[in-house]
Amino acid sequence: MSADEADALEAFERLGLTSYEAKVFIGLHRIGSGTARDVARVVDVPRSQVYGVAESLGERGLLEVQQSNPIRYRPVSVDEAREILRDRFEAEQERAFEYVEDVVEEPTVEEELEDIWTVRGSGRVEDRIVDLVANAEDRVVFVVRLPELLTEEIGAALEERAASGVDAFAVSSTVPVRDRLEQLADVAVFSPPTHRRDDERSGRIVIADDDAILLSVVDDDGSETAIWSAGSLFASVLIQLIEAGEETPFGSA
Missing domain, CATH: 3.30.870.10 (Endonuclease Chain A)
Incomplete structure (x- = not known):
């Protein structure tokens, strides 16, 4: 694994993806689309884990699933993925700071x-x-x-x-x-x-x-x-x- 790829994986993890999710997402972009076997060949994720990881990425809107035999996966475009993760980050940020603002407005007795x-x-x-x-x-x-x-x-x-x-x-x-x-x-x-x-x-x-x-x-x-x-x-x-x-x-x- 190159230093650039390691940095990218860490960045995806900071954006809320697990290590396996980041690896599968990058791997799918590397091959374009593929089955769980195809993904496991290019990333350090056991084939048995790819199915669950791909399902999670699908729920996040980061990949599409082709109901074939075997099942094939295709990632959304880079721009679309960037927008999805940006919206998710902003939503989490808003949720977090709304709570902090509530705490400030309603100080505890100790404060x-x-x-x-x-x-x-x-x-x-x-x-x-x-x-x-x-x-x-x-x-x-x-x-x-x-x-x-x-x-x-x-x-x-x-x-x-x-x-x-x-x-x-x-x-x-x-x-x-x-x-x-x-x-x-x-x-x-x-x-x-x-x-x-x-x-x-x-x-x-x-x-x-x-x-x-x-x-x-x-x-x-x-x-x-x-x-x-x-x-x-x-x-x-x-x-x-x-x-x-x-x-x-x-x-x-």
């Missing part, structure tokens, strides 16, 4: 109770931060240490919230970062408490209102991982723990 989410990769963490900032209604606090983690998108989101009347605060222990933060319109900028300035692992922190929070850490290889929660008891309690004992002008009332 509704999920409080804490994990996000990996700086790009995805940034997307979540922008989303949390954009949805803040009363106040938003953004804490960042590394210059590369203060992006234009986050800065724009902070400015937009500040312009809409939300109390926007930014905190950094790094002077260049504070300088950039101070360029954001209507965003109040602060240094962290002294005992927090030696931190070398934190990435970004976001507190939105009193019930949404994101915390990220940066690994030695520069990768960023965050946990976040919104509208949950976990988020509210964690915010209170972070702000407890801190004399910050942006603490919750």
Whole structure:
């Protein structure tokens, strides 16, 4: 068996045919038409199995049966077979995703109770931060240490919230970062408490209102991982723990 034929067989299997069905279908196209004996001579399928496989292919509409003695088989054209398999694939795809859509529209109790989410990769963490900032209604606090983690998108989101009347605060222990933060319109900028300035692992922190929070850490290889929660008891309690004992002008009332 050539590499091309092996690839074709695997492709047919991914389209829903069994290995024997794919072999018989290809074999029939090779000889044009024939009996079970003829097919067994050109493909690696036992003659006794050809009958059942041919019947299955017939039910799929991929071959025609001549009621002679012995029975002869003829495959449909390549274009017709392609159309049949395409329609079948699309129908199965539609059936599968209709079910997924139903699941999304009717979440289970376990999904509704999920409080804490994990996000990996700086790009995805940034997307979540922008989303949390954009949805803040009363106040938003953004804490960042590394210059590369203060992006234009986050800065724009902070400015937009500040312009809409939300109390926007930014905190950094790094002077260049504070300088950039101070360029954001209507965003109040602060240094962290002294005992927090030696931190070398934190990435970004976001507190939105009193019930949404994101915390990220940066690994030695520069990768960023965050946990976040919104509208949950976990988020509210964690915010209170972070702000407890801190004399910050942006603490919750």
